[in-house]
Amino acid sequence: MYKSTNLDLFPYPFHNIKEGSNYRYSNDLRKLEKDQTSCIHITPEYEKQIKRKRELLNEQPEVRFQSYPHTMEMQWEVAEMLINMAVESYPEHFQVEKNGNHWTFHNLTLNETESFIFGDTSSIEFEPLDLIGRHFTTDFVLMVHRDDNLYLEVAQESYAALFSPHWNKGMSFDEIHAPVPFVSRTDVPLAERVRNFLLSNVLPGEPWTRINWNLMANRWDVNYETFDTWGPTRFLVTPENAGKLVRLRVEEQFFYRMPRSNAILFVLNTQFLPMEDLELRPVWLEQTYSILSGIPKPMADYKGFTPFIEPTVEYLKNLVEKVKLQTN
Amino acid sequence: MVYNSPVLFDKSETIVEKFTVRRDRRKLMIISAEPKEADIIEQFINHINGLKEYELIEMKDELQLKNISEVLDRQKMGTQLYISAKWDDAVTIFMAAIEAGFSEDEIQTLISGEKRRYVYCIKCYHLQEVEAEETDTICYHCQISLEIGPFFSRERKGYIGYPYNPAFVTST
Numbered sequence: 395m396y397k398s399t400n401l402d403l404f405p406y407p408f409h410n411i412k413e414g415s416n417y418r419y420s421n422d423l424r425k426l427e428k429d430q431t432s433c434i435h436i437t438p439e440y441e442k443q444i445k446r447k448r449e450l451l452n453e454q455p456e457v458r459f460q461s462y463p464h465t466m467e468m469q470w471e472v473a474e475m476l477i478n479m480a481v482e483s484y485p486e487h488f489q490v491e492k493n494g495n496h497w498t499f500h501n502l503t504l505n506e507t508e509s510f511i512f513g514d515t516s517s518i519e520f521e522p523l524d525l526i527g528r529h530f531t532t533d534f535v536l537m538v539h540r541d542d543n544l545y546l547e548v549a550q551e552s553y554a555a556l557f558s559p560h561w562n563k564g565m566s567f568d569e570i571h572a573p574v575p576f577v578s579r580t581d582v583p584l585a586e587r588v589r590n591f592l593l594s595n596v597l598p599g600e601p602w603t604r605i606n607w608n609l610m611a612n613r614w615d616v617n618y619e620t621f622d623t624w625g626p627t628r629f630l631v632t633p634e635n636a637g638k639l640v641r642l643r644v645e646e647q648f649f650y651r652m653p654r655s656n657a658i659l660f661v662l663n664t665q666f667l668p669m670e671d672l673e674l675r676p677v678w679l680e681q682t683y684s685i686l687s688g689i690p691k692p693m694a695d696y697k698g699f700t701p702f703i704e705p706t707v708e709y710l711k712n713l714v715e716k717v718k719l720q721t722n
Numbered sequence: 723m724v725y726n727s728p729v730l731f732d733k734s735e736t737i738v739e740k741f742t743v744r745r746d747r748r749k750l751m752i753i754s755a756e757p758k759e760a761d762i763i764e765q766f767i768n769h770i771n772g773l774k775e776y777e778l779i780e781m782k783d784e785l786q787l788k789n790i791s792e793v794l795d796r797q798k799m800g801t802q803l804y805i806s807a808k809w810d811d812a813v814t815i816f817m818a819a820i821e822a823g824f825s826e827d828e829i830q831t832l833i834s835g836e837k838r839r840y841v842y843c844i845k846c847y848h849l850q851e852v853e854a855e856e857t858d859t860i861c862y863h864c865q866i867s868l869e870i871g872p873f874f875s876r877e878r879k880g881y882i883g884y885p886y887n888p889a890f891v892t893s894t
Binding site: 558565619621 | 877882
């Protein structure tokens, strides 16, 4: 397991929750500022994450990467965007040489070079998004706009939370979010509302973002394929061990409309913070304790942390008291 | 056919308990592949007689079933299709209709006898048939216990089968 060590880079999910109020599901999408549209982020855990991501992709290719054969052109379009973003955001880590269609991409951190003919899939070992995605810590899901809906046609993931590229392949946005039980104030299913929002507002050159969060009991990911393994571990959490075992799992989501294919690329940046590390930011600690104390059961059930929410809240309560004693 | 084309499963929108006349269609076409349901077809035809143009095709043998695509391909826009068949034959006719360009809204399917239901083991990716009311099963391929979920995948042609450990019993 890894955790976020630079808390300034950790996408803490409750910044926008007013003091004293509770967290509830909402459409909290926000347009990215013009000068902050890149989804490429290098954290101190970059190498550790890339190593694990590649292990998972190599060990379980059918679980971790899925696509349709007709998606190659779309995948090249995404690869081009990611390479350009990486080079622009982190020239000290990434470089690219383009001689016509002959491209060479350098990952200086890993001391790796990818040479290929852009647009020619026979010139690379993996599919375009699978290849370039292995240089970035995020997960990627490419959804195609068709019949007023979005359909999953390509996905590379290594941090699944009740998601599986293999299972969700070909599904519409609504089918993927069918387990979401919530409705808006106007009784519209939340997933439908978010889908309509994405379709109308995510335009070329105007990416959006939102933050999703969950709690995880000592797991890198909780995908459907391994439910028999991680399901029972959720019951091992106690107020004594919750500090180490339970992590705040934050998924920073970015949405890009691809100008040529009109597909929407979902980029998912997943970061973990163990409960015990909340002590480093007492304001976060108090707020997280307050929010988790008031989580309604249907939301805990949907997010899958009902089995360990009580000991986690108990742990946080004790930690809040300990920190108060230290500061008084 | 594309990956998000409709497929026939036990909860498909196309499956009906009783045929209804679609007055907004130009023509009604009935494919009857199950002789046992002849009475129902006759009643339906009596009901539509005079209201709409209709065509009845009675499938007598497998050869006719194999050639159903030719009949369906010839149909023009505005045709409403009615399928009366046992499950396996209904699948063949339904898929041929989708291939011919019918939407699910343009097809009503009356199943004679049992519907088939499949579960997809998300542990080993094996698809197998299960009974209509089963909530749990064992994967024939990897032997893991599966809880049959409510979500269906057109791509995988079955309901999700969540793997679980039956030895682990929780108190909640």
